[in-house]
Amino acid sequence: MGGVSERADPHTPIRAGIPEHGRVPKYYAVKARVEVLIADLGEGGLLPTERELAADFGVARETVRQALRELLIQGRVRRKGRGTVVAEPKLVQPLSTASYTEGVRQQGRVPGRHLVGLERLHADVALAAELRLEAGAPVWHMERVLLADDERVGLESTYLAVARVPHLERDFAPDASFYAFLRERLGVEPTVVDERIETVLATPREALLIGTPPALPMLLLHRSSSDAEGRPLERVRSLYRGDRFSFTVRLSRP
Structure with a gap:
């Protein structure tokens, strides 16, 4: 040539x-x-x-x-x-009330998660306000690596009130769908969801957990959800590999 x-x-x-x-x-x-x-x-x-x-x-x-x-x-x-x-085509995740598990399965891939840590914390002022708790109230923080066909594609941090799920460490299998657990065991699920997306670079720790170079752009999703009664359910911070994910949303005129 x-x-x-x-x-x-x-x-x-x-x-x-x-x-x-x-x-x-x-x-x-x-x-x-x-x-x-x-x-x-x-x-x-x-x-x-x-x-x-x-x-x-x-x-x-x-x-x-x-x-x-x-x-x-x-x-x-x-x-x-x-x-x-x-590379294979990117995973196309819909922005909806559906879970990560449901979105990945719809594309014929096998979803999975690897638990990094599950701990009880005291909610700071900002987190307490989002979850409508008193500052200092106990909350769960669950951090998991997201998998698709055993490939590491993201990192998810979930915060929710301990009062809503007192025995999360005992009752929940961390490699399973959290939304399925809430629906099947507690009879609740997110009904109203607010999401915000931005592009970021992973921290060195995040890059190590996901298995990517620190310079690789990431898609960061902030999600707050409420149940059918309007009570805050969770706050989630999800970091997705920019080279493996894209997101879609369907809009219609009322």
């Missing part, structure tokens, strides 16, 4: 996102060429090495490395051993 042109060809995908008067960075042109290769290889296909791609495209290995880094962040490729393969 020849060297990579620095100017956008209007008939190639390289032009997408480039200003009319702009010059295409070499890494971006390489990225577009690799995206064509990804489409040809299909899911699980092994990409050539950085050295081979650099030779084929006539660019430096650092240019190839930068292109692959962006594709890795976008979830188009993933590392496998010492190589790089075409």
